[in-house]
Amino acid sequence: MFGGKLLIVDDEAPFVDTVSKRLIKRQVNVIIAYSGQEALNKLKSEPDVVLVILDVKMPGMDGIETLKHIKSQYPLIEVIMLTGHANVETAVEGIKYGAFDYLMKPCDIDVLLAKCEEAMTKDLKTL
Amino acid sequence: MIHLDLSKYNELKDMDIGYYKSFTRKMVIFTVLFSFIPLLVVSTLSHHYFNTAYKEKVVAHINELAFKHKQNIDNFLNEQLMNIRTLAHSHDSSKLSSETFLRQVLSVFKESHSSVFVDLGVIDKTGGLVAYTGAFKLMSANYSETDWFNKAKEREFFISDVFLGLEGQPNFIITVKKDEIFLMATVDFKAFSSIVEDIRIGETGFAFILNRQGNLQTLSRYNVVPSRMVYRELISKASLNDNVAIFSNFKYLGKKYVYTMIPLKGGEWVLVLQQEVQDAFSKLYTARYIGIAVFVFAVVGIIIIALVVARKITKYLAEVGAAKEKMHERVRETNKLASLGELAAGIAHEINNPVAIMVEEAGWIGDLLSEEEFQETENLTEFKRALAQIKQQGARCKDITLKLLSFARRTDPRMVNVQMNAIVEETVKLTRQSFKFRRVEIKANMQPELPTVSASATEVQQVLLNLINNAVDSIDVSKDDGLVEIITKNDNDHITITVCDNGQGIPNANLDKIFEPFFTTKPVGKGTGLGLSICYGIIKKMGGDITVKSEIGQGTCFVITLPQSD
Structure with a gap:
């Protein structure tokens, strides 16, 4: 759908699994990771990832830390932060480190998809 | 004595007020003591030196006066003595014993000496009056038994003490020995x-002459002269070898006197x-009274200044203490809010994640x-x-x-001077944006x-947003x-901010409970019942008030009153 893969990163396995199934059903090429470290490994092995949906609060390497790594190693990959709580400060901090935007759980799949499309067309808009 | 009203500083505890009162007392005592002691030392020293110097000056003045008068009197006596001596030595005894000659001489003396001599006489060595001229009839007089004649016999010349003469008149006699007779x-x-x-001397000072026995030798126009015993005592104390003797503070009949004594007539008088004393040292007393007045004034001044300064300092410290306590209170409150915020964030995370899973699972079932x-x-x-319900x-x-x-989020509770119109303007702008699709005008x-x-x-913005949100919610969307x-x-020393709407209004029964926590009339799921109670808490904390007036079908007005900045 985006001309590349979408990586969903969250330590809540049931959430990741279900969301990925729903996105696949919507013709999105999805891969998943259950931690920040796993996400970085996946990015190494999957060069065609174009978009990452990243949970903020995860055990070990948290979302912000993972985002910093992603943005330093793959600056072209867009990241949308996903948070279980409405800590605007953390979300805004994510945007400061290069995230495209943030969404709050629970979020409608269509809203999620719309945000993903928005992120993918960002460059076109700025052209 | 030290009244300090600290009751307006609500933040101060009773213990603090006690401390500040004791601090004020101590400060007043220390200030008074540390100012009073140097003042006392300086005043005492000044008084002592001035007293000494002034007394020396007065004594020197009295000395000078005494010497001057002594000189006058001695000159007078010597002059009279010289006249008689010259007369005695210029003529032989037989001529002097001539009453005619004596009359002529007395007449000359009276013309040239203003009648100082009352009479002239010649006495033989047995004390019998040989010749006499003068006011009295003394021709048969014999002076052999008189004290003065016996003394005169032993000397070349003699001036007697004052005594009552044979005629009963006070007088004194000058005698000069000439061969076998006495002029x-x-x-x-x-x-x-x-x-x-x-x-x-001054207003109360006068003079008199005493002999060595303390008998008056002159009259005195004043009746304050103490008894002869007193003079004897004084004379016995004085070493009258041509020196002035001064006795100050001699008490007699409730008054203090200064006595100055100087010998006359070779020490016989x-x-x-x-x-x-009050008169002699009048200027010293005046200076002393002025000094005491200045001292009392300075002490009163020190006490007043100490009280005022101590109170001002304590007030300042109490203000600082109250502000510090207020700040601590805010820090505690902020920490509490921060903890509450963290707790709320944790709960939100823990709830939202499973809810997200449920919603996604429902979504998946829907798919x-x-x-x-x-x-x-x-x-x-x-x-x-069912799936739609899960999602909802x-x-x-x-x-x-x-x-x-949002309830637990950190706000900036710092109280600063704010311009209310700017906050209202900003809030109105924000809400206009939010409610642009509702047919509600925000003015x-x-x-x-x-x-x-x-x-x-x-x-304040949180309060206004809440009130405006409630107001908009109360308006029928079909309107x-x-x-x-x-x-x-x-409004005088207050500012009022009124938020009015033309909504449905609040029933009277609910008006009393409207600021109570968890009270809401909104449908389940629409309101938490915390908004107005938070507003109430915020406004009360700022020292203001919030009231509500409402009429069903007409609308509601919330009136916030806040005190103006000092």
Whole structure:
């Protein structure tokens, strides 16, 4: 759908699994990771990832830390932060480190998809 | 004595007030003591040196006077003595014994000496009067038994003490020995006495002459002269070897006197100058009274200044203490809010994650149900309704956690001087944006140049947002002319902000409970019942008040009153 893969990163396995199934059903090429470290490994092995949906609060390497790594190693990959709580400060901090935007759980799949499309067309808009 | 009203500093505990009062007392005592001691030392030293110097000056002046008068009197006596001596040595005894000659001489003396000599006489060595001329009839007089004649016999010349003569008149006699006879002249006592009587020192000072036995040798126009015993005592104390003896503070009949004594007539007489101490040292006493007045004034001044300064310092310290306590209170509150915020964030995370999973699972079921094979399934509609309900309730959970976070979110509670119109303007702009699709007009009617109020800008904005949200919610969406008006006004020493709407109004029964926590009339899931109680808490904390007036069908007005900044 985006001309590349979408990586969903969250330590809540049931959430990741279900969301990925729903996105696949919507013709999105999805891969998943259950931690920040796993996400970085996946990015190494999957060069065609174009978009990452990243949970903020995860055990070990948290979302912000993972985002910093992603943005330093793959600056072209867009990241949308996903948070279980409405800590605007953390979300805004994510945007400061290069995230495209943030969404709050629970979020409608269509809203999620719309945000993903928005992120993918960002460059076109700025052209 | 030290009244200090610290009751207005609500933040101060009773213990602190006690401390500040004791601090003020100590400060007053220390200030008074440390100012009073040097003042006392300086005053005492000044008084001592001035007293000594002034007394020396007065004594020197009295000395000078005494010497001057002594000289006058001695000159007078010597002059009279010289006249008689010259007369005695210029003529032989037989001529001197001639009454005719004596009459002529007395006449000459009277012309040239203003009748100082009352008479002239010649006495033989047995004391019998040989010749006499003068006011008295003394021709048969014999002086052999008189004290003065016996003394005169032993000397070449002699001036007697004053005594009552044979005629009963006070007088004294000058005698000069010439061969076997004695030339005698009686001095006019009144003329002599007046020389001394006329002496005046200050307002109470006068002079008189005493002999060594303390008998008066002159008259005194004043009756304050103590008894002879007193003079004897004084004379016995004085070493009258041509020196002045001064006795000050001699008490007699309740008054203090200064006595100055100087010997006359070769030490046989004493010239006494008597003056009241109060008069002699009048300027010293005046200076002392002025000094005491200045001292008392300075002490009163020190006490007043110490009281005022101590109170001002304590007031300042109490203000600082109260401000510090207020700050600590805010820090505690902020920490509490921060903890509450963290707790709320944790709860939100813990709830939102499982809810997200449930919603996603429901979504997944919905996705699957939309496949063709399930289209004919019985109860498909019921499945879809149930899924929609799950989705809706998930959104409700999310909303609740958002509100919880909003309630616990950190605001800036710092009280600063804020311009209320600016906050109202900004809030109105924000809400206009939010409610642009609702047919509600949000209007601000602000009195220009409002004084500032001491408040937390973010908290006031939170209150206004809440009131405006409630106002908009109370307006029937079907209405065309929904209006929310925010009015600011200066009211004496307060500022009022009124938020009025033309909504449904609040029933009377609810008006009393409207600021109670968890009281809401909104449908379940729409309101937490915390908004107005938070507003109430915020406004009360700022020292203001919030009231409500409402009429069913007409609308509601919330009136916030905040005190102006100092």
